Amino acid sequence: xxxxxxxxxxxxxxxxxxxxxxxxxxxxxxxxxxxxxxxxxxxxxxxxxxxxxxxxxxxxxxxxxxxxxxxxxxxxxxxxxxxxxxxxxxxxxxxxxxxxxxxxxxxxxxxxxxxxxxxxxxxxxxxxxxxxxxxxxxxxxxxxxxxxxxxxxxxxxxxxxxxxxxxxxxxxxxxxxxxxxxxxxxxxxxxxxxxxxxxxxxxxxxxxxxxxxxxxxxxxxxxxxxxxxxxxxxxxxxxxxxxxxxxxxxxxxxxxxxxxxxxxxxxxxxxxxxxxxxxxxxxxxxxxxxxxxxxxxxxxxxxxxxxxxxxxxxxxxxxxxxxxxxxxxxxxxxxxxxxxxxxxxxxxxxxxxxxxxxxxxxxxxxxxxxxxxxxxxxxxxxxxxxxxxxxxxxxxxxxxxxxxxxxxxxxxxxxxxxxxxxxxxxxxxxxxxxxxxxxxxxxxxxxxxxxxxxxxxxxxxxxxxxxxxxxxxxxxxxxxxxxxxxxxxxxxxxx
Numbered sequence: 001x002x003x004x005x006x007x008x009x010x011x012x013x014x015x016x017x018x019x020x021x022x023x024x025x026x027x028x029x030x031x032x033x034x035x036x037x038x039x040x041x042x043x044x045x046x047x048x049x050x051x052x053x054x055x056x057x058x059x060x061x062x063x064x065x066x067x068x069x070x071x072x073x074x075x076x077x078x079x080x081x082x083x084x085x086x087x088x089x090x091x092x093x094x095x096x097x098x099x100x101x102x103x104x105x106x107x108x109x110x111x112x113x114x115x116x117x118x119x120x121x122x123x124x125x126x127x128x129x130x131x132x133x134x135x136x137x138x139x140x141x142x143x144x145x146x147x148x149x150x151x152x153x154x155x156x157x158x159x160x161x162x163x164x165x166x167x168x169x170x171x172x173x174x175x176x177x178x179x180x181x182x183x184x185x186x187x188x189x190x191x192x193x194x195x196x197x198x199x200x201x202x203x204x205x206x207x208x209x210x211x212x213x214x215x216x217x218x219x220x221x222x223x224x225x226x227x228x229x230x231x232x233x234x235x236x237x238x239x240x241x242x243x244x245x246x247x248x249x250x251x252x253x254x255x256x257x258x259x260x261x262x263x264x265x266x267x268x269x270x271x272x273x274x275x276x277x278x279x280x281x282x283x284x285x286x287x288x289x290x291x292x293x294x295x296x297x298x299x300x301x302x303x304x305x306x307x308x309x310x311x312x313x314x315x316x317x318x319x320x321x322x323x324x325x326x327x328x329x330x331x332x333x334x335x336x337x338x339x340x341x342x343x344x345x346x347x348x349x350x351x352x353x354x355x356x357x358x359x360x361x362x363x364x365x366x367x368x369x370x371x372x373x374x375x376x377x378x379x380x381x382x383x384x385x386x387x388x389x390x391x392x393x394x395x396x397x398x399x400x401x402x403x404x405x406x407x408x409x410x411x412x413x414x415x416x417x418x419x420x421x422x423x424x425x426x427x428x429x430x431x432x433x434x435x436x437x438x439x440x441x442x443x444x445x446x447x448x449x450x451x452x453x454x455x456x457x458x459x460x461x462x463x464x465x466x467x468x469x470x471x472x473x474x475x476x477x478x479x480x481x482x483x484x485x486x487x488x489x490x491x492x493x494x495x
Contacts, residue, residue, distance in 0.1 A: 002048060002055040002056070003057060004048050005045065005055045005123060006057050006059060006070050007044065007045060008041045008042045008045060008084065008116075008119040009116050009119045009120050011034075011037055011038045011041045012038055012112045012113070012119060013113070015034030015037065015038065016108075016109045018030065018034075019031070019108040019109035019112060020106070028095045031091045031095045032088075032091050032092055032095050034108075034112060035084075035088040035090075035092070038084055038087055038088070038115060039088045040084075041084070042081050042119075043084065045072055045077055045081075046077045046078070046081040049072050049074060049076075049077035050074065050077065050472070053485060054073045054485045054486050055071065055072045056069065056070065056071040056072075056125075056489040056492070057069070057070050057493065058494060063494040063495055067495075068126065068129060069124075069125045069186070069490055070123040071123065071486060071489060073476070073479045073480075073485070073486050074325075074476035074479050075252075075325060075476040075480055078328075078329060078472065078476060079122045079248065079252060079329075080119055080122050082244075082248075083119055083245060086241065086244040086245055086336050087111070087115045087241070088454075089336060089340065089454055090111070090238075090241045090336070090340070090451070091111065093237045093343060093344075093448070093452075094107065094111065096447065096448060106143070110144050110147075111140075111144070114136070114141055114245075116136065117133045117135075117136030117137040117140060118133075118137065118245050118249060120132070120133040120136070121137070122252060125186060125187050125490060126186055126187065127174075127175045127185040127190070128175055130175075130253060131168070131171050131175050133249075134168055134171055137246060138167075141160070141164075142160060144234070144238050144241075145157045145230060145233065145234050145238065147238075152233045153234070155233070156229065156231075156232070156233030157233075159226055159230045160229075164217075164226075167213050167214075167216040167217045170209055170210075170212055171210065171213040171214075173213075174209040174210035178190055178206055178210070181193075181197070181203065182197075187260050188260065191260050191263070191483075194261055194264070195264070199264050199265065203265065204268070207262040207269065208269075210257055210262075211254065211258070214251075214253040214254045214257070215250065215254070215273075215276070216250070217246075217247070218248075218250030218306055218309075219250070219303055219306055220303075220307070221276055221283050221303075221307075222279070224283070224303045224306075227302060227303055228287060228296065228302075231302070232295050232296040235343065236295060236339050236344075240336040240337075240340045240343075243298075243299065243335050243336065244332040244335060244336040247306050248328055248332060251309045251313065251324070254273075254313050255313050255324065256480075260483050269314075270314045270316055271314070273310055273314035274315065274402060276307075276310060276314075277307045277308070277310035277311045277314055278307065278311075278405050280307035280310065281304050281305075281307030281409065282307075282412060283304075284305070285415045285416055285419065287303070288300035288419045289415065289419050289422070292355060293352050293354065294342045294352040294354065294423060294427065295339065295352055297354075297422075297423065298335065298339055301335065301378065305327075305331045305335065305378070308327050308389075308390070309324050309328055311393055311402075311409065312324030312325075312393065312396060315396055315402060317396060317399065318474070318478060319392070319396040319399055319477075320393075320396035320400065320477075321476070321477035322396075322473040322476070322477040323389070323396045323473070325473040325476045325477060326389050326392055326473040327389040327393060329469075330377065330388075330389040330459070330462055331378070331386075331389070333374075333377075333385070333455050333459055334455075335374075335378065336455055337370065337371075337373075337374035337452055337455035337456050338374045338375060340451050340452045341371040344367055344448055344449065344452060345367070345427070347448070354423065354426040354427050357426060357427035358426065358427065358428075358429070358430040358431050359428075359429075359431050361428040361429060366453070370449065370452045370453050370455075370456040371424075371452070372424065372428075373456040373459055374456055374459055375424065376420070377459040377460075377463070378416060379413065379416045379417035379420050380416070382463070383463045383466075384462075385458075385466070386459075386463075388462075388466040388469075388470070392473075393409055394406060394409060397409065
């Protein structure tokens with residue numbers, strides 16, 4: 001058994017617990033140090049999976065389904081690595097944030113508890129423990145959102161909490177129904193028993209409840225309104241953390257559960273989710289075009305970009321699932337970079353309202369350059385990561401003859417470029433119209449830009465190394481469509 005499988009979860013929980021006991025100054029230093037240790041654990045797991053194949057671990061020495069089993073295949077390993085990367089970048093910016101801007105005494109601990117929940121969701125093999133991970137995510141993110149301060153943050157937190165609780169209730173109902181149907185919550189065993197039962201009204205009902213729970217968590221049309229109603233009220237660091245990871249947990253759960261437990265239900269769920277994906281892309285990008293605040297505009301793009309991820313899931317082919325794996329990494333990196341850059345703009349100019357900004361490219365060329373790289377990546381301009389990600393989605397649509405979705409995805413890509421041009425021409429181009437923000441030293445400004453620059457470089461590197469990244473994505477898709485290696489690793493590692 002490989003203890004590396006649970007190392008990211010254990011590290012995040014341990015650092016979060018230590019942060020609760022530390023003083024505020026130690027918390028800030030520990031936030032960055034802990035995030036780097038967590039990133040190292042995530043990277044080590046990624047390297048082990050791609051060196052030795054699927055890894056599994058049974059916590060406490062008890063075999064599933066009696067014990068708690070974790071497993072990491074290529075898809076899980078990619079997403080855990082993404083969690084470590086986004087967590088490190090966000091921690092570096094959050095550690096520079098004043099309490100008034102949202103970094104209170106308990107924030108570092110909550111960030112690591114959230115990371116632990118994300119890691120656990122990506123690694124668990126049991127539906128009940130997936131529910132537990134969802135609850136840990138919901139509670140941590142709710143308190144982090146409230147910590148943004150002020151009445152707006154409290155109102156936004158309520159708007160976030162109510163759909164979150166509804167999603168949890170649906171998931172818990174789906175967990176109970178799955179147990180009643182199959183007699184187990186261990187996903188490999190549940191999948192085998194669902195295959196024996198065949199498609200039936202009962203199986204379709206359970207699958208539908210779980211799909212709705214995950215769709216609500218992923219913020220797809222028509223259950224997306226909670227996201228743009230809540231994320232703009234968070235600090236930019238927390239908005240980057242949420243947008244980079246939380247909706248991706250919903251997409252991951254859809255892919256994992258419906259390739260491992262309910263693959264036979266994709267015959268009716270696939271076409272439905274394909275329509276949902278198209279609507280999500282369109283509604284999200286139109287909402288973004290109507291906004292005049294950077295963070296609010298970018299949070300609408302979180303919704304729009306989830307549509308591209310759901311296309312790959314809905315089509316269900318090897319090429320389509322590979323596009324989802326590639327796209328989720330690209331999108332999380334680019335979107336987190338843009339939101340962290342927005343936080344720097346707020347700190348230096350005192351606002352993110354586009355009509356009150358201008359001239360950033362002249363006064364802050366490094367910030368402007370990093371933002372431009374991420375914006376062009378999000379829009380899909382070659383040779384950046386977004387170009388290859390969108391190309392993979394379009395190719396999968398062509399291969400599946402999904403012509404309507406192909407047209408929608410291409411059109412939304414153009415509208416995304418238009419919305420990025422809107423930010424660039426108003427905020428970064430022209431004459432300076434902003435309100436002065438916090439003055440910092442040259443060294444302080446460099447540290448402030450470090451997480452933004454890091455993620456911009458990842459977007460460039462992912463584009464230039466698209467070949468190896470595509471190989472990783474194709475391997476992940478192959479393992480999802482044929483989970484025998486995943487199941488065998490769990491069997492082989494059982495005590």
